[in-house]
Amino acid sequence: MNASNQALTQLQHRHLLGLSAYTADEITLILDTAREFREVLERPIKRVPTLRGITVCNLFFEPSTRTRLSFELAEKRLSADIVNFSTQGSSVKKGETLKDTARNIEAMKVDMVAVRHSSPGVPHFLTRCTQAQIINAGDGGHAHPTQALLDLFTLREHFPSVRGLKVSIVGDIAHSRVARSNILGLRKLGAEVMVCAPRTLLPYNVESLGVRATCRLNEALEGCDVVMALRLQLERQSASLFPSVREYHALYGIREEHLARYPALLIMHPGPVNRGVELASEVVDHERSIILTQVTNGVAVRMAVLYLLAISADRIK
Ligand code: CP
Secondary structure (H helix, E strand, O other), rough: OOOOOOOOOOOOOOOEEEOOOOOOOHHHHHHHHHHHHHHHHHOOOOOOOOOOOOEEEEEEOOOOOHHHHHHHHHHOOOOOOEEEEEEOOOHHOOOOOOOHHHHHHHHHOOOEEEEOOOOOOOOHHHHOOOOOOOEEEEEOOEEOOHHHHHHHHHHHOOOOOOOOEEEEOOOOOOOOHHHHHHHHHHHHHHOEEEEOHHHHHOOOHHHOOOOOOEEHHHHHHHHEEEEEOOOOHOOOHHOOOOHHHHHHHHHHOOOOHHHHHOOOOEEOOOOOOOOOOEEEEHHOOOOOOOHHHHHHHHHHHHHHHHHHHHHHHOEEE
């Protein structure tokens, strides 16, 4: 609830660059709105006219399966006009700068941009060189706010409340934008968060983010409601930070024996999963894995973000 104890009805932001500037009330508004869109996705005709006349560009400079398809589906379900950009096949290959790419896209009267880039800060930069509303679809190791929002939404489906929930994030915390955004979102909604990784994959002073940290997997899993496993971000590691993938799996991989030892534990993963590394293949496919539910919920959550941001910029009423 906000100060006047009234339920919030509108976001106080023009962009979604990360969750740090968003209050618990705003996050809750997005999740409540996503629940309504989730129902739309169960209908025979999964489309509403909400964003008719609004043009959204999906500007992806980095590979993506889930986020990109999910944004595109969310935009289609809301009846927006869509343009898709990927580096491959674009004039970036001919040396065009990010700023010029953005200004050219804006010249085509694009209203909103969902951007993914390997460099942290690109979404912030775009807010300074275009009038379009910017949604961060993942920027380097910095933030992936819509992933954290869909993870929170999925948790709310499985538990009465996020408050007091014990969530352990296991894996390459140091290089993970998903970990950073989830820590922010989970802490804002009152969850207890523990992070677990080899010392070399834990950020310096990670406890300052309001989490507990351990290098022992069993300590992270003991008493925990949900484990979020993360991929080793080998593309963002400049040095060899652990002896071998086989040793990593032996010490930090979640296996069937862990599911047997902790019979209420749920498994989440943002994807893409490296089977046999952070999760044993049987764990990925286990009935207590809710990884594909996360993917399903991503569409509804992104519909909610697009809708609420369009309202905050007075594009729709
Ligand atoms: N979770 C996630 O961001 O997956 P993609 O890289 O496939 O978009």
